[in-house]
Amino acid sequence: MAEPTPAPGGGRAGRAPAGRGTAGRTARWRGVAGSWDAALLVALALVVVAGALAVEGVASPRFWRFVTLEVIPIALIALPMTLVIITGEIDLSVASILGLTCTVMGQLWLWGISSLPVLIAVALLLGALLGAVNGVFVTAFGLPSLAVTIGTLALYRGLAYVVLGDRAVADYPPGWTTGAIAAIPGLTIPWMIIVVAVLAVVFGLLLHATPIGRGLYAMGNNAEAARFTGIHVARAKFWLFVATGAMSALAGVFWTLRYASARADNGNGLELAVVAAVLLGGVSIFGGRGRLVGVIAAVVLLGILRNVLQLAYVPANTLTIITGSLLIVSVVGPNVAAMLRDRLRRRRPAAPLPQE
Amino acid sequence: MSARIRGGRAVALALLTALTLAAAGCAGEEPATTAGQPAAGGGAKTIKEGLKIAFLPKQVNNPYFDASDNKGGKVAVEEVKGVYSQTGPSEASPSAQVSYINTLSQQGADVIVVSANDKDAICGALQEARTAGAKVVTYDSDTNPSCRDVFINQASAEGIAASQVKLISEAVGPDGGEIAILSATANATNQNAWIAMMKTELAKPEHGRLKLVATVYGDDDDQKSFQEAQGLLAKHPNLKGIISPTTVGVAAAARYLSGSEYKGKVQLTGLGTPNQMRAYVKDGTVKSFALWNPSDLGYLAAYAGGALASGLITGKEGEKFTAGRLGEYTVGKDGVVLLGDPFVFTKDNIDEFDF
Numbered sequence: 001m002a003e004p005t006p007a008p009g010g011g012r013a014g015r016a017p018a019g020r021g022t023a024g025r026t027a028r029w030r031g032v033a034g035s036w037d038a039a040l041l042v043a044l045a046l047v048v049v050a051g052a053l054a055v056e057g058v059a060s061p062r063f064w065r066f067v068t069l070e071v072i073p074i075a076l077i078a079l080p081m082t083l084v085i086i087t088g089e090i091d092l093s094v095a096s097i098l099g100l101t102c103t104v105m106g107q108l109w110l111w112g113i114s115s116l117p118v119l120i121a122v123a124l125l126l127g128a129l130l131g132a133v134n135g136v137f138v139t140a141f142g143l144p145s146l147a148v149t150i151g152t153l154a155l156y157r158g159l160a161y162v163v164l165g166d167r168a169v170a171d172y173p174p175g176w177t178t179g180a181i182a183a184i185p186g187l188t189i190p191w192m193i194i195v196v197a198v199l200a201v202v203f204g205l206l207l208h209a210t211p212i213g214r215g216l217y218a219m220g221n222n223a224e225a226a227r228f229t230g231i232h233v234a235r236a237k238f239w240l241f242v243a244t245g246a247m248s249a250l251a252g253v254f255w256t257l258r259y260a261s262a263r264a265d266n267g268n269g270l271e272l273a274v275v276a277a278v279l280l281g282g283v284s285i286f287g288g289r290g291r292l293v294g295v296i297a298a299v300v301l302l303g304i305l306r307n308v309l310q311l312a313y314v315p316a317n318t319l320t321i322i323t324g325s326l327l328i329v330s331v332v333g334p335n336v337a338a339m340l341r342d343r344l345r346r347r348r349p350a351a352p353l354p355q356e
Numbered sequence: 357m358s359a360r361i362r363g364g365r366a367v368a369l370a371l372l373t374a375l376t377l378a379a380a381g382c383a384g385e386e387p388a389t390t391a392g393q394p395a396a397g398g399g400a401k402t403i404k405e406g407l408k409i410a411f412l413p414k415q416v417n418n419p420y421f422d423a424s425d426n427k428g429g430k431v432a433v434e435e436v437k438g439v440y441s442q443t444g445p446s447e448a449s450p451s452a453q454v455s456y457i458n459t460l461s462q463q464g465a466d467v468i469v470v471s472a473n474d475k476d477a478i479c480g481a482l483q484e485a486r487t488a489g490a491k492v493v494t495y496d497s498d499t500n501p502s503c504r505d506v507f508i509n510q511a512s513a514e515g516i517a518a519s520q521v522k523l524i525s526e527a528v529g530p531d532g533g534e535i536a537i538l539s540a541t542a543n544a545t546n547q548n549a550w551i552a553m554m555k556t557e558l559a560k561p562e563h564g565r566l567k568l569v570a571t572v573y574g575d576d577d578d579q580k581s582f583q584e585a586q587g588l589l590a591k592h593p594n595l596k597g598i599i600s601p602t603t604v605g606v607a608a609a610a611r612y613l614s615g616s617e618y619k620g621k622v623q624l625t626g627l628g629t630p631n632q633m634r635a636y637v638k639d640g641t642v643k644s645f646a647l648w649n650p651s652d653l654g655y656l657a658a659y660a661g662g663a664l665a666s667g668l669i670t671g672k673e674g675e676k677f678t679a680g681r682l683g684e685y686t687v688g689k690d691g692v693v694l695l696g697d698p699f700v701f702t703k704d705n706i707d708e709f710d711f
Contacts, residue, residue: 057462062488066458170476177480259451261477268449310459316416316446 036282040297047301051308058308065188069181069258071303073098073251073267075196075296077274078281079203080244082295085278086207087237088220088287089138089145094248095270096156097130099263101252103160106169106262116176123249130156131245135238145241153271160264169262180257192254199247204292212236220287276323277302280330302326403662407438410460411654412470414497415448419631419711420650421471424496428654429469435680436662441465450474454481461485467661469654470504471496479503491664495657496650505664505671506691508657510648511698513546516601517553519646519698520625524597525563527623527643532565533596536588538609538626540576540602550601569595574605581608589618600626606645610636630701630709637703649699650711656682656695 051058077094084091101123108119130152137148184191207213219226219233227233256262281298283290302323309319411429413421425442433440443460445452450473458481460468468490472478475498482492482503495508524535537554539547551571558566569592574581581604589595600606606626613619614636624636628645636642659679660669669675671691678684685693701709 057464060462062458062462066455066462070455168474168476181480255451258480259454259474259477260480261450261474263450263474263477265449267451269447306455307459310443310456311462313441313443316444320446 037291037294037297040281040294040301044297044301044304047305047308051304051311055308055312057311061188063307063311065183065190067300067303067307068189068193070307071299072190072192072196073255073258073270074273074277074303075299076199076247076251076254077244077270078277078295078299079199079292080240080247081274081278082281082283082290082292083203083207083216084145084237084240084244085275085283085285086220086287086290087216087233087240088223089237089240090149090275090285091131091134091145091241091244092149092271092275093130093134093152093156094244094251094274095267096153096160097127097245097248098252098255098267098270099265100130100156100160100163101127101249102256102262102266103163103169103264105253105256107163109172109262110169120253123253124246127249127252128242128246131242131248132238134245135241138241139234139238157264157268160266164262164264166264170260172257172260177257177260180254200292200296207292216240217288220284220289222288273302276327280327282330285331298330401668402666403436403438403659403668404666405437407433407436407466407662407665408464409433409438409440409467409469409658409661409665410463410465411440411442411657412444412453412456412460412468413442414444414453414471414473416442416444416446420629421496423709423711424650424654424657425469428649428651428656429658430654431651432655432658432662432680436659438466438658438662440658448473450477453478457481457485461488461490464488465490466665467491467493467658469493469495469657469661470499472499473497475499491661493657493661493664495653501690504691506660506669506687506693508653508660509692509694510650510653511696512694513549513553515694515697516627516646517550517557519700520550520599520601520627521554521557521563521566523625523644523646523700524599524623525566527625528566528597530565532563532567534567534569534592534594535597535599536570536572536592536595537568538581538584538588538598538600538602538605539571539573540605542573544576547601554599566597574600574602574608576602576604578604578608581605582612585609585612589616589622595622597623597625600624602626603628603632603647606642607632607636610641614639614641627698628701629711630706631711633701634706637701637706644700644702646698646700648695649709652682652699653695655680656685656693660685660693 048059057063077098081091081094104126105119105123108122113119134145134149134152137143138145180192181190183189184194207216215226215231215236218229218231219236223233252266255266259266277299278295279285280302281290281295283295306319306323309322409429411425413425415421429442430440443456445456453470453473454477457468457470457478461484466489468482468485470478470482470492472494479500482499486492492504493506493508494504496510498504498507501507528535537551539551541547555568557563558568570588572584572588574584581600585598585608588598598609600609606624606628609624609626610633613622613624619641624642625645627647629647633642633645637645656679659682660677663669663677664671669677669687671687673687673689675687676684687693
């Protein structure tokens, strides 16, 4: 994948220390991001190897199947979320969109719509629409996405309860539910992973190999400056929210069929797992930095780590503490590293700016 | 809590024999029978040693499941010389439970004892675990019958109704008098089933002196239940007793009575938890109340799982197995095993419980 090219006028206004070149900053961050991706991949390999050696059942065919099944919905939502966070926005309503599409799908099935393609199409359209609502509030009204999507997080989850209440729709044809988690012939890995892989390539190319992708980094670094260079900031953000909604709905379809159960509380709290993976993947919560390969590594790492620890009889609370600590480290780590480097440089005023 | 008090479909009554077999006496050295060959007599065949029996509650760190698993299931697993474990999500969600079922199945658990957060959502994972060789016992909250081998039902509707009427009858005394019911919501299926059966029970000649004068609904809301209890006594000055078969209602009514002039004069019973009712039992407001004993529930579930994994039972109706100190049980329709009559808490035993 291509390196993100520093956007014209990149560097966060107000955050960049005065008198320091923005090109130098971006280059340094690129270095940090690159090494972070590598660190994640090394951590991933270490967890798998150590787990396979120390814990019975790790890295067995069934292990990979279960890990993949758990990772798929998080990965589906993390792809567009990465782009959203790179632009400096966030979407916390994703799990509620997932829940609402699950219930609507369930209700339509109860009403006798028995064509799976139709149900999927309706779900995706609904997801896109829900995402568009977020997009309109953020771009047309200029409201902060954090506030807007906390609102829709509650709103969409509430609507999900309006649709199905405390009922669950579970009488889907067994062919659908087993089909959704069926393995690739000859393997134990579910075929849905191919869909995730294709979408990952699409999002990866979009982010790292197109002018649109470069524009996303630019607006994450400085939306104002990006606008002056002719980037359609509002339009790009709007469509990113739409894409996030649609991908959340796709995850909802998968969720419904995987668990053979449409409930209003489906995927409750999943937004935190997604945001955690994206941030652990090296994407800056302030926007402008991060790469998709790191996010994918982080999604897989969290999924594998969780399963390894469960197999090693680590209790649920400890598990939460470990993932929480990892997240803190991932957010604080790169910042502390950059700060230390800044300090060191200040001691040696003659030192040249890092060059690539 | 009252959501857990569900009307079971069990039709078979457990044969609560007086046999309190010492645990050591049951677990002999006899080799286990082959799978699929149910024991005819119950006592002759024994549960295999070294079985991995794992408890998967709705959520961990919940006092109710702590009692059922760590104080009941664990004891039973140790009695049959098995390997006990309890695992589960920290939030009661079906998807998190699925992840733990997958883990247990990979760990090669022989028995998974699970309280389902969703009767359908964990089905697929349970089926996969069964394909991998695990036996599945549900307790407290069932899945679809096709997804498990047996369900340990904590109480039948008949048992609850009979026990509630018996307790109020004992508390009010031989002279009888007017009684009332303080229920949850007006359309709660389980509550209405119990109330209907209580009416049948009250129609029997031995309860002829008890007269049901009102049924009111506290909506499982503490304040509403409190006000309804207050209203009952204002409206029916001759009231002698209240039955509140819901944990919220019985606690609220007890709180009202304990602070009123009716304390000790108007009797109260119901379905409650020891922690909520302890103070009112000790101050004399409530003589006794009922609920199942969660420790017994977990204990029985572990024995049922052991019997399944040892091939003593397969989950078919009519099969019998022995559950240590609880005695012999018979599998009912749809693989349901009924724990027995509700457990009665009084001031003498309430301190033994913490949930």
